[in-house]
Amino acid sequence: MSAQPVNPNLPPDHVTVFIDGVEMAAPKGSMIIQAADKAGIPIPRFCYHDKLAIAANCRMCLVEVEKMPKPAPACATPVMDGMKVITRSEKSLKSQRNVMEFLLVNHPLDCPICDQGGECELQDLSMGYGRSVSRFSERKRVVPDEDIGPLVATEMTRCIQCTRCVRFTAEIAGTYELGGMYRGENLQIGTFDGKPLTTELSGNVIDVCPVGALTNKVFQFKARPWELTARESLGYHDALGSNLFLHTRRGDVLRTVPRDNEAVNECWLSDRDRYSHQGLYAEDRAQRPLVKDNGEWREATWDEALSRAARILRDNGGDNLGVLAHPATSNEEGELLARLAQAAGTGNIDHRIFQHDLSDAAIAETFAMPVVEIEKADVVVIVGSNLRQELPLVHQRVRKAWTRGAKVHVVNPVDFDFTFDIAGKRIVAPSQLAAALSDEALREIAKAGNHVALIVGAVAENGPYAAAIRAAAKSFAQATGARLCRIPQGANAVGLARHGVLPSARDARAMLTDARGAYVIYGIEPGLDFADTESALRALGAAQVVAFSHYACRSTKAVADVILPIGLLPEVDATLTNLDGLSQVAAAGGKLPGSARAGWRVLRALGGELGANGFEFTDLAGLRSGIVPREVSPAASLAPSVAGEGLEVAMSTAIYRSDATVRRAPALQSHPLNQEPRAVLNSKDAAALGFSDGAVGKFSAGAGTATLPVAISDKVAPGTVWIESGHGATAPLGAGRVQAGRA
Structure with missing residues (x-):
């Protein structure tokens, strides 16, 4: 290694290294393994993960470095100018094989019954670096398992102490729930207190575990990896739209795993998105069209159910009809709902079913600071949000900003739990949130920052003082230069706003407080999904209701006259628009239950039954080709009354x-x-x-x-x-x- 730069034409923050004879430029301070990965040169590893801190405790990545007497761990050895690394030399391979032999000394021979079999890093590398016969005759050690909750299964005898899971809970989740106990050959990974994992990101320890020590408890013993088909899909339980794969077998969704997208969810997945597929197979899933005759439900053919639905819409056109959609409804379905409302002559259509105060005619907006940039913020202000539960992976981005030195301030009615330190907090009643944003000291803190994010969440957006809080947040952003990030209330609230699922007449609250004669409800569970459940059930119960529903639940049956069973996102082809304004595509993975149909197909059939314009297409491509974003500016409604005591x-x-x-x-x-x-x-x-x-x-x-x-x-x-x-x-x-x- 020369004192003079090997290649003087490189940028000042790069050096030249030679790996297996290949010359390459690598950033100063980076590790050998990072340079090799960038060049596509494989180096075996177990403890190294590019999203976690370097531990260098498995030693599987030992390589030969010129002028170094002993093999060096590639994950913990910084590159130097002129460094020559050999990954496949006799010294390197012997070191790697010796490490593999030691790792397998205590590892159980249970690959045939291990859920990780077929996608196990240890299994894969042992084929290349393991011996066919063990030289050890001692008894293998056994580590007792502990129950760490309903999501993650443990088989800790298989653990190789790579500590990836420990580092994940400490660095990414921020809950510090796993750690190493005892020393030497008695070392084992556990929770110290024997309690279940409480992080909302716990399923990611399954992904980072390179062996079968931590596996998916819900998926346990269901299938082998080679039996599964992967389908690209999206998370639809919050507005981030995490990218994921559905793993299916014969049309059944058996598990969900993350799909890498650095701009959205990196390589992580929240537990809510990972395990929600269980809900696809609930007992009350709507599987066949149902119609109500004299208060009694019976199964019907699709033709009969659509005819009944069409008759309700014909009898209750114009202002007498209200159309209400769940804010996770896809863009394609939203477009057809807007066309259906137009054909029925009604301006009463809305997806903002969670919100009480729409007196400022607010609609979902994209983040002014893209999610990927939040981790670079130096000041973050969180207003009216339990962010850790509302958007777990955005919360994780804020934590990442905090680890880099960002100051986080909160204005909330409850001192919610976060996994980062709070530099300042103002815990005030909901009616005082707007006033708290006018606090001059807080504004001065924001003005001092160069990269400031103001995140406004569901507690603020869905409360009775939402309009005042939104106005105060906008004023705060204008006065301080902060980037306003209002969390859309629904997985596709941004997309539905763009596709015209907004009222030109009555909004969601107005059409329920001033009841209409008939309603179309789309993807809604009436007993739990509305901001004001009592007034919603009262209005729906007195009207004729066509329910496009995923579930034939008790509250839907109580208010509906026709139930048309439709597919959930994992079962259909669709697009959703996330909080950054990215329109992302989901492919059908699971099979539709019974005679349920994709929502766009049912809407097309109903539009055809009504003879409406805009329903002449024959396939999804034809529908998508005719979609043009709509500009709808909803009228302001009356603010909810919050007078009184209590x-x-x-x-x-x-x-x-x-x-x-x-x-x-x-x-x-x-x-x-x-x-x-x-x-x-x-x-x-x-x-x-x-x-x-x-x-x-x-x-x-x-x-x-x-x-x-x-x-x-x-x-x-x-x-x-x-x-x-x-x-x-x-x-x-x-x-x-x-x-x-x-x-």
Whole structure:
């Protein structure tokens, strides 16, 4: 290695290295393994992962470096100018084979029954570097397993102590739940306290594990990798639109794994997206068309059901009809719903079913700072959001920014849990969130930053003070130069806004408070998906309802007259538009249940039954070719009334109760993050009302009354009660104020 640069024409931050005789440029400070990967030169490894800190504890990547007497670990040896590395020399191969021999000393010979078999890094590398006969006759050690929850299965005897899982929970998830215990040959990986993993990203330890020590408990013993077919799809439970693969066998979705996309989800996947496929196979899945005669449900043919639906729409055209779509509805379905509303002569069409306050005519907007740039921010302000549960992988990006020195400030009605330190917090009642954004000290902090993200979440967007908070956030961004990132309320809220699923007359709240004669509801579970459940059920119950539904659930059957079974996203070809404005394509993976059909096909058939324009296409390509983004500017509606006395409600969505499919995934419902419905009060309010921790309280709003267990926590702002939506027990309570008393 010369003191003079080998190649003086390289940029000043690069050096020249030679790997297996191949000359290449590598950034200063990078490791040999990174340079080799960039050049496509394979070096075996177990502990190294390009998203995790370097541990250098498996030693599988030992290589020969000129002028170094001993083999060097490629993952932990920085490149130097003129360095010559040989990865396939006799010294390198002997070192790698010796390491493999030691790794296999205690590894059990259970490949035939191991879920990792067929996609195991240890299995693959042992074929190239392992011996056919072991030289060791000692008894293999056995490590007891511990139950770490309903999502991840353990077989720790297989563990090779690469510590990838330890580093993942520490660095990426930020929960520090796994670690090494004991020393030497007794070293084992575990949770210390024997409790289940509580991170919302726990399934990623399965992906990073190079052996079968940590596997997918839901998928366990279901199939072999070579039996599975991979289909590209998307996460549809939040607005990020994580890229993923559905692994199917004979049309059944057996597991979900991440698909790399650095601009969206990197190589990670939230547990909500990974395990929700269980909900596809719920007992109440809508499988056949149903019609109601004299209050009784019966199965019908598609022709009969479509004829009944068409008759309802013909009898209730114009302003008498309301069209309501779930905000995870695809772009293609949204386009056809807009055409259907136009054909019926109604301007009452909306997807903003979670929101109380649309008095500013707000619609979903793309992030002003792309997700990939959030990790580069130096100041992040989070307003009205339980970000860790609302957008787990955006929360992870904020954590990454924090590890690089960013200061994170929060303005919330509840001191929600985050996996990073908070530089400043303002925990105030929901009605004070807008005023808190006017705080001059907070604005000065934001002005001092060069790259500032202002993230506004569901607690703010869906509450009764949403318009005031949005105005305050916009003013804050204009005054400080912060980039405003309002989280779209729904997996495809941005796409539906672009495709015209917005009202030119009544919005979602208005068409339910001022009931219409008939409704089309699309992909909605009426008993749990509306902002104001009581008024929604009252309006729908008194009207004629055509339900395009994934589930024939009790609340749908209570209000509908016709149920048309449609496919969920993993079962259809569709596009969704995420919070960065990226339109992403999902391919059908699972088979449709029973005689259910893709939603666009059912809408096309109904449009044809009505003789409407815009339904003449014959396939999905024909539909997509005719889609033109629509410019719809919804009118402002009246602000909800929040007058009166009582506790202000801070309503957040329970992480695993966010939509109908997630609510039907048994593994997610067993997760410790999925808590029972409850009302959480500040200790001062609890004392004033005579509540003790665990007492049962009665909470009454204008729409209804809920009886809930009471929890006491000073993380809740005084004068506020924190309640999670998505539960039947909390459904009677909308945002606003409640009167509380002992049950």
